[in-house]
Amino acid sequence: MTTESITMAGNKQTEEISREVMRIQAGVLAMVCAVLGGLLLFTMTVWLLLKDGPGAGPHLSLLGNYFIGYSVSWFGSILGLVYGALTGGIVGWVVGSIYNLVVGFRK
Template sequence: MNRQVRDHEILSAVFAKMDVPAMTVAVGILVALALFLATAVLLLQPVPENYPVGTHLQDLANYLPGYAVSWQGGFIGALYGFFIGGLVGFAAAVYWNMTHYIALGVMLISSAELAD
């Protein structure tokens, strides 16, 4: 086996490509679950009558229309969380792959120059 081919295979294994759709769905699910659970924990806590529940989390309604600290709002927040988390996961995976392809290309060019 040619040394350059072997080096290329080693570098490709070290700089493995991230699966963009998997990262998009995974981060989307994690953010959706986190927002729903944060809402659910507040709703399940015993509080005095007419006491404001989740005033800080309620501020998300300014950015996520339809969200509220309620069970219905928790599901709406989960949908927003999935969308926002999906965008973040997509951007992170694409950035990861792009930087690794650039680094791999630079290393391959450097090794080719050293071989000459």
């Protein structure tokens, strides 16, 4: 079965209830991803610090390659919160925007 035919079968089913195609509010998705991303990196960093103490998390520290100044430390956890939120926000906004763009194009 091709992607198109799968999509059409799915459409027929859902059309019985709703003929609308969902739009994503990119700003809202960005906000949600920002909160999730920031909290995730913050929590992961703090968890490793509490579990193993200073010098913990050599692999997570590799994120320092992308997030300047980030390391598995108390200061790093705050930076991680900011970087995670920033990255999550960008990813959420990009996903939402591209999704809406494609939906508009396909319509």
